[in-house]
Amino acid sequence: MATAERQPVTRDRVLEAAMSIADAEGLPAVSMRRVATELQVEAMSLYHHIANKDALLDGLVERVVAQALDQSTAAAEKASSTSDDWRDDVRTRSLAARRVMLQHPWAPALITSRSTIPLAVQSMFEAVLAAMIRGGVSYRTAHRGLHALSSMVLGFAQEPFSSSNGDPTMEGVEMSDDLVAQFAEQFPYTSAMVAAELHADGDPTLGWCDSQTEFEFTLGLLLDGLDRAARTED
Amino acid sequence: MATAERQPVTRDRVLEAAMSIADAEGLPAVSMRRVATELQVEAMSLYHHIANKDALLDGLVERVVAQALDQSTAAAEKASSTSDDWRDDVRTRSLAARRVMLQHPWAPALITSRSTIPLAVQSMFEAVLAAMIRGGVSYRTAHRGLHALSSMVLGFAQEPFSSSNGDPTMEGVEMSDDLVAQFAEQFPYTSAMVAAELHADGDPTLGWCDSQTEFEFTLGLLLDGLDRAARTED
């Protein structure tokens, strides 16, 4: 703060500021004025570097997916020698992309809401597709796999009904024994499942789930299924 | 319009109005003033029936998931005699729930963003879980299956990068031959896939996909995978 010589505003600096606000305080906190003050500038000055807010959001998406592409190709290259099963390649890429999404929890919803497909996404599709085709999967099956994979990477990072979606009121309220009993009566299977799955920590919502393990399990299921489909169709 | 005796406002009528606005013009069009004028009333009057806008959105979610629950139990009951494979039961329910989501395209994103889990969702989980357990799936695997299924139903209905997410500018613009060639060079596998999959209609985005078929395929993959997991773990 001592030498607060402010640097010139650029599109990149705007996006960076917006990104850090989104990461720290959530996407709704990203307003033009907020981003501007972060850059020690007035709101209207931003319009010299980006067309409008929608373009700013497009820029955010662009940045996140570029990061996802980077990470997943890096991870895939690093692991390329360890296996020649196409599933491992795709798995590595998917896990890396997911990791990026988890670092920017606002991103999946934003990406899903956009209408134009970023180049970086196209590149990721291409890489995954290439792995599948080289692994002997048909175009048809690979196409379906692509949809399923992108849906998984974007969907599993969002966690519906998680208390991180605002409303800290419910944070750690315990259900009364009465309510627990009533719940158990109305949803016996669910209760039994929770009882079976619950080890140490208690939380009546689905927050007790280990969503990373669940993601990996489902990913494995999907990849094995695609592989099997490929093997039986020829 | 002749006998425009306006009925008294109720929570139900508020939600119904909001719902039809969302269906017709999208979720952003649902503002307090807009809903109010629909009911021939001023915005502030709504607050006598609904705590605030967030509660209104909760109400919308509540309505949609209730509808999904209705449809999926109805469908499951109707088909209950045709098969005793748990997968068919779960499939029927999932497809019915998806159908409801497709009727309210704004719903999946809204549902995903909420923090409290509606009772109707809990009921759907219970029914699906029951089918799985009775089919011999372990609690652990069933739990993972539940996550995967809900992610699919919510995720596949959203279609990232679809032109229905605003921006009608791109609607049906043809790529120049130049661009097509450049694209083919940069993304050879993708181009080959599009060529292989494309039958009659042309559209360079992923809009040419039949997402219903893709959903059913992936659903089948998932169910078979869960079934296989259940069969090998005991």
Next chain:
DNA sequence: TGCGCCACCTTACGATGTATGGCTACCTTA
């Protein structure tokens, strides 16, 4: 020296959610 442009700013408009307080018509109760 002067012209023009570019980055930034000021002001202002219409939209949004909602706090505050007033009005009217009814219902309850003595």
Next chain:
DNA sequence: TAAGGTAGCCATACATCGTAAGGTGGCGCA
């Protein structure tokens, strides 16, 4: 029947949002 409360609706106002329109200062180049 008169008094008082209350439920439902409305008008006004405020903060915040995206952004259109136009002003201002300093720099580069003629």
